[in-house]
Amino acid sequence: MYSTDSYENYLNRGIKNLPQTTIAAERFSVPVPRVFVEGRMTVFENFSEISDVLNRNPEHVLKFVLRELGTAGKADGGRIILQGRFSQEMIAALIDDYVAEYVICSECNRPDTHLTKTDRTVMLKCDACGAHRPIRKRYVKKESAANALEEGSVYDVRIEAVGKRGDGIAKVGKYSLFVPGARKGDTVKVRVKKISGTLAFTEKVPG
Ligand SMILES: [Zn+2]
Numbered sequence: 001m002y003s004t005d006s007y008e009n010y011l012n013r014g015i016k017n018l019p020q021t022t023i024a025a026e027r028f029s030v031p032v033p034r035v036f037v038e039g040r041m042t043v044f045e046n047f048s049e050i051s052d053v054l055n056r057n058p059e060h061v062l063k064f065v066l067r068e069l070g071t072a073g074k075a076d077g078g079r080i081i082l083q084g085r086f087s088q089e090m091i092a093a094l095i096d097d098y099v100a101e102y103v104i105c106s107e108c109n110r111p112d113t114h115l116t117k118t119d120r121t122v123m124l125k126c127d128a129c130g131a132h133r134p135i136r137k138r139y140v141k142k143e144s145a146a147n148a149l150e151e152g153s154v155y156d157v158r159i160e161a162v163g164k165r166g167d168g169i170a171k172v173g174k175y176s177l178f179v180p181g182a183r184k185g186d187t188v189k190v191r192v193k194k195i196s197g198t199l200a201f202t203e204k205v206p207g
Pocket of ligand 1: 126
């Protein structure tokens with residue numbers, strides 16, 4: 001998926017960006033993902049830029065995005081092209097999820113961390129305060145998600161809010177459901193396409 005050429009570029013950029021990343025500790029801000037749908041594909045334009053700011057291997061970020069969206073995709077210069085249509089909000093929510101899980105130190109809330117592998121456990125080590133924690137195992141999240149909300153199932157939901165890119169947002173238990181094309185106050189029937197942690201990506205179904 002990710003070419004070795006891009007990986008080398010990443011390494012070069014990583015070295016170049018080291019001082020900047022250290023300074024960023026005080027004011028860590030992740031760029032807003034720039035995302036647009038083109039036919040049946042979704043283009044995530046500033047993917048490399050975001051991977052750089054997170055100081056993570058773009059290959060790792062890409063794998064996460066693909067796994068969470070349950071789709072295929074590939075790098076294309078500094079952007080990635082995903083199969084299927086995904087809204088800006090879905091992508092932004094996934095990046096937030098990635099940051100919480102793979103970047104931010106849970107002790108001091110700083111982003112100056114790196115991933116290491118101890119035996120078979122991936123650990124997040126904080127360069128600022130020295131804390132380390134294991135990366136939560138994804139299957140635990142998936143399992144608990146399946147207890148309440150199921151992929152493929154249809155639910156009646158009420159849209160409680162609208163994100164800035166226009167997706168309706170509904171709540172079911174601990175889940176936030178993204179409903180493209182729904183307006184605040186609407187009651188709609190949605191099919192859950194994909195669950196990622198407490199986020200659920202849905203589509204409206206007639207009803
Ligand atoms: Zn820390």
